[in-house]
Amino acid sequence: MSGQLTSVLRSLVFVLFALLLCSAIFQTSGFSAVQVLNSIAEGAFLRPNAAAQSLRWGLPLFITAVGVAISFRAGYFNIGAQGQFYIGSIAAAICAEALTGAPPIFVIPACFIAGMAGGAFWALWPGLLRIRSGTDEVITTLMGNFLASLLLIYVTSGPLKDPSGSGQQASSRPLDSSYRISDSLGVSPVIVTTALVTGVAMWLLVNRSAFGVLAGLAGRNGQMIRWLGTKQWQLGLASFLISGALAGLAGTLEFMGPNGRISSGFLPAHGFTAILIALVANTSVIGTAVASLFFGGLASAALYLPIMVGLPASAIDIINAAIALFITAKSAFVDRLLRVGRRDHG
């Protein structure tokens, strides 16, 4: 397993690079980089309540990220998590709207299913285009993100519009409180259980099923698996659909949990952060769980910074972006560094 250790260390080195780049940006903008990073660490991990906050943001991120990781493993470069997340939340919202009045025990599972179906649908068409005509899924899923956010604007300012809503952000009518699965703090038994079940199921699928081994092979080399006669498209499409469904599930959790409604352009960085988490974790399920808590902490710090220390929230966006810039790097220099380090420790 030393290969895995190296890849984790490599990820950490590049995260460090990214933080250095960010420090340079903060410093040239007239802030003290040390102070900024310090406040972020405090906001993310050190202040009281930080663990709960990091869970609140980390759990939905984990669900989306583990899906992204599965499609990456299978070689499908699904960068449409944001769109699948939105469509999932829209589908859940429509479902909740249609079933208003029915008992929660019936409505909540129905909304979960609707949300997952919605997310899966938003992965289905890019998947089919890729399989049937070789259309590059990077572009279709990217465009899918824009289409989904336009659709979100449309439903929140049209069919699902909250007439009493004011301000510049269009929102849907709030979800009836009996259907909510958590309060606005966003950590509740339902959400934690959902994340746990998802994690265990995905770990089994990836590490202990024929599907997992073959999808990994197909992802690294689809041509090879084709010559062995598999239904490569089945592996790919299944992974694609799982990733869409999980992003949709995360959208549903955000809608029925902490947010209680959908609004145009809500959580715009969710999908991108989930992609980052999957990459930082090198697509391993357990790694994804750990990285989700870290990025969840960063996300909670984004809210803390402007209020508590008067720093722009965009500091967090910069850190995430800088990590994205470096995370996929493969540098012989860093590898050499890591090898030397390992020899020193015996």
Add this chain to the structure above:
Amino acid sequence: MDEMIIAILRSSTPLIYVTLAGVLAQRTGIWNLGLEGLMIIGACATVLGIAITGSFLQGFLLAVGLCVAASVLLWFVIERLKANQIIAGLGLTGLGLGGTAFAVEAYMGSQVAVTVSSGAPKAGPVLGAFGVLSIFVLLMPVVVLGLWVLLKCTRFGLQLAACGEHAFAARSVGADPSRIRLIALAAGGVLCAAGGAELATGSLQLFAQNMTAGRGFMAFAAVIFGAGHPVWSTFAALFFAVAGVLGIRVQLTFGDNIPHGLLQTLPYLATILGVWVSGKLRGGAKAATLTEEQSDV
């Protein structure tokens, strides 16, 4: 009618400059998803530069400097550190959007738009009603044509194309693909600076957070829809701009009765159509993947 043409030219010009930057990168085999970030850096740096120095030229030079630096950073990460170009490009975009928001707050201490007193130089009264157009608009056709000639009719253009199509071929005649990509990305940085400057100071004189609003991605879409050809991609960008202007017109005329979002989806739907058709015709243009890389030979 004049007013309509002016509106279209104004909204298409920033898009076209950024599209051309994308075309250059595309030719050398890089799918530049950092265009959005580069464009907003261009817009922000121009306005902040003007705010600090009071001169448009110095503001624009600052924008050029920063955009080229950001492009070189992207080149370094992709070419030297062998990072995945899609993720690195998205990272640069995030860095641009976040960094400009941060910089505006840092320098101006407010989250609202920064306005300045001077903008890009205008054509002047010789052009009558079109005199309000900035020099970027007037130069745009020249740049498009120039790029087309460069790519089609010079040896450098051939080497650029070889770089994207068969990098080993370029290497074996002594061209250095890595250096050619650096040149293409750096030149793209200048074009993005021009696009950003036109967006912020061509007709308005302000910078607001997130003011590019996805134009960089739309430019990327135009590159794909135009199959990486400078002229076709320019027309694709123009088409997207026309759709945008029409959308606003429709909105103004009919109010909220017609969801103008429908027209806004056009660039994205057109792009999906574009990659689908090109996939059918050419067996699929492939962006960077996460799978095993083909060997150099």
Add this chain to the structure above:
Amino acid sequence: MHRSFVPALSCSGVTVQYGPVTAIAGLSIEFAPDLIHAVVGQNGAGKTTFARVAAGLVRPEQGQISVNGRPLPTGSVPNARAAGVELVHQSFALPPSFTIAEAMEFGSTRPGGIFSGRSLARRWKSHLRSLDITADPNSRIRDLPIEIQQGVEIARALVTESKLLILDEPTAVLSPSGIDLLFDRIRRLKSMGVTVVLILHKIREVLAVADTVTVLRGGKHVAGPLPCTELESASLARLIIGDGTTVREGGDIKALTGADAPESFERTAVPVTETPARTTAPLLEIRAVSTAPDSEGPPLSQIDVTLQPGEILGVAGVEGNGQRTLVRAIAGHADLISGTILFSGVDVTRENLTERRRQGLRIIPFERNTEGLSLTSSLWENWSSGALLQGSLLRYVRPAQMRASCDTTLSRWDVLYHDCRQSAGSLSGGNAQKLILAREIDDEARLIVAAQPGRGLDVGATAFVWDALRSARDRGCGVLLISSDLDELFDISDRVLVMLSGRSVGEHSAPYDLQAIGAAMTGANQ
């Protein structure tokens, strides 16, 4: 050491490392001007690396290159080209979308200015004509037949009026008559005062065209340049193979080194074993199959192939004449427009590859590193993939168990490795091919399609592959061997079928007639 000439190209003490692998070690050779020099050796001997060092594409860790006595800064293509060194690659290196004229301009080093398609065609017309390339300068590289593509590559290399041309395995892709044409072209270049260094694979070809020969083995200089007139092919074969490798004596050695004319091989095994299977249906029967055109070479048209159990049927042909489509059709990957495919009398035309594999079909694909293996995946994943595909995808599997049985199998196949969790990319070419054999030639294998199984392997590994195929045949399997190496085909096949433009153009059996088969490969007999 005395010499009467200034060497056109000399290298001294050149060492190249690719990561942990030493490609060439302390290589020193001097090539006299105005001659045709051959450089021979097994795959992995360092021939291509040597050529790339000379052309400036690879920077050596140590050593010096000189051209006409002047030292050349290493690792710089522009410097090498300025000194007049040009290299034509084995797998051609021109962007397929370029026109011939654009390819010339692309390679030129003179100032070019701004041009149009027409002015470009005019500019390069006489150059192309002087090299006998009569195709329209505005036609695209990808539309040209392979012989002309190679001609264009040579013309591209000569746009700088180079005086030293290196060709890396130029014969590998050509038919026998194409090779004759190439050799004529090379002799013409010699008469024009060009020094030619030919990287070759076969002794026969060396003796046909070269003035001197140099032998490399394992990255080291073994002998030469020796004048070809003083050489015997048997001793040259010994030099190429070396003493450390055990190869079946007789036919195999000659086939592996391309010594002598292929028709004179003594055949080591007479395998026409009269198995009872003769009374049953053939193992594989392809009846009048035609495929829809696609991007992977010419479609099949009305092809018939019959393979009995216990025989090796060779498929000869210049690369790109439908061999790939034939394999894809057998695998069920090609789009059939007519005809039927039967396995042991059972129609499988509509079955997918999973079902066909269940019936005993095994495939060793053309490209070992991209189609045969996932280089970044572990050995056990690569090995177990075949078995994993049989059965439900959602069933529970135990990786530890699979690793244990992988270890057992791989040691039976003599694969050299440390841990079955290491990546397949860390194996040498020969061991990688053994890994594929271990996966494909299992107990249930009945029909084995081996596409270019010896390509890129050194002599020992090639011989291992041949023996594996022979013993599979002796067990009663049918083997369809696709190869562009006639020596390989003639040595181990029981029958040879020739393909041209997606059609079968005749079947031959031992003793093989090189002339007749060569003519069939190019359609000269029609």
